[in-house]
Amino acid sequence: MPDRPDYAALTRGQTALLRRINAGEAGLAVLNQLVCLAQDVLGGLGAGFAEYSPGHGRIIAASGICARALGRRVDRADARLTTGSRTQLVPLDDETAAQIDGGERHRVLGARCEIGGLVVGSLFVYYGEEHDEPGPEHHDVLDLLATNVGHMYGDQAGLPVHGDGPVVAALSDGLTVIDRDGIVQLWNPAAEQLTGRTVGEMLGRPLQFPVPPPGQVLVHRLPSGRLLKVTAGDLPNTAAMRVVTFRDSTDQDRRHEDRDLFVAVTSHELRTPVTVIKGYADTLTNHWETLGEDGRQEAVRVIGARAGELARLVDRLLSATSDDGEVGVHPPGPFDLVDGLRHAAGQLPVDLRRRLVLDRLPGELPKAFGDRDSLATILTELATNADKYSAGDTEVEVSAEADETTVTFRVADRGLGVKPEHVERAFERYWQGDSHDRGRNPGAGLGLYLVRRIVERQHGWVSLRPREGGGTVAEVRLPRA
The missing domain is CATH 3.30.450.20 (PAS domain)
Structure with missing residues (x-):
């Protein structure tokens, strides 16, 4: 880390930011550029920004070694930056440091971002053990950049990203x-x-x-x-x-409309497997002798498959509509992620299974720690989402890897892509994109909400990002056993 901040880079970066803002750009895209600027100017290993809601925060922009933490929930109660000096140098415990890049001795220079006395989040830069302690000039520059973030929230152009909490109420x-x-x-x-x-x-x-x-x-x-x-x-x-x-209060009315849509779509989804199960059961009852052995086995196979689909749908419904319940959760433990993903893929509907490409899965990985059975729900929701928003003749790729602290898998499509302002809103319950962005099926706005709940209960995190060349990547990180 240099003794002084890179003021030339600061000047260039601020100029570039102003040009983007003057050109009408705003929101998460500009915030991401500001976070990258903080890392470059202050010579850190990585940087990020956590936006605060009433009970917790979430990392919504990150660069460098912090990029893997995108989407991770942070406990606001432990946030030292909400009081005291506007900038602080905070030593990290081993667990928090490990969630960034596996190191044990790290420090973070953080700054409180506020507008009108209201704290909207914190901007931070990470340093490793090889770095000297940031000096007063580093504190001053980070304070300047944090003030810029506060002004971005004050302009109300695409920020805040999340639609809940006192930030929205105070600013809007x-x-x-x-x-x-x-x-x-x-x-x-x-x-x-x-x-x-x-x-x-x-x-x-x-x-x-x-x-x-x-x-x-x-x-x-x-x-x-x-x-x-x-x-x-x-x-x-x-x-x-x-x-x-x-x-x-327009959004409140929209949420009521979303709930009505949820009831309508869920009713349809429940009715389909129930109708098929009943039809095949009646056929077995009334035509057992004339079906023959092959016909009876096929009927039983279809009933079993549809019953499994119905069970997953009911579990999904209960999980997504329960705020505090632990529906469908098994005791966590070590498990083989690659084997679990292949097994979960085998339970997908045939049409969706045919689109899935598993060639990029490695032969083996270090074991993950969590609920192996939950992979079926997670992969079903992510793959269904990819199928919904991409053309039927394109592939949906599943890949996986591991590092020192996490085991990761990704589901990538070549679909409509995700707008920067939607990468966090997509995880809200009942939220849906604009009508022209909803793909072939409207959905009920529950899938990604459910995925985030399941993953965070296992001390992992999930994020969305645009895919280079078009499409979307959904990334799930689970703790390494």
């Missing part, structure tokens, strides 16, 4: 102050974004939607179709002014 609530005649005296930036009306258009003019009495909530539909949930109250020490806050 519209606020206006009106006098006793309903004339607008204050109009904040979020109000502009929510309504499409600028400060110049609103100051000194009547508020253009009704205001509920204090303590009540009113839902107002804008001409654009957006729904606003409006609340109001009197300003302290004045009888002439009222403060009105409002937020977008």
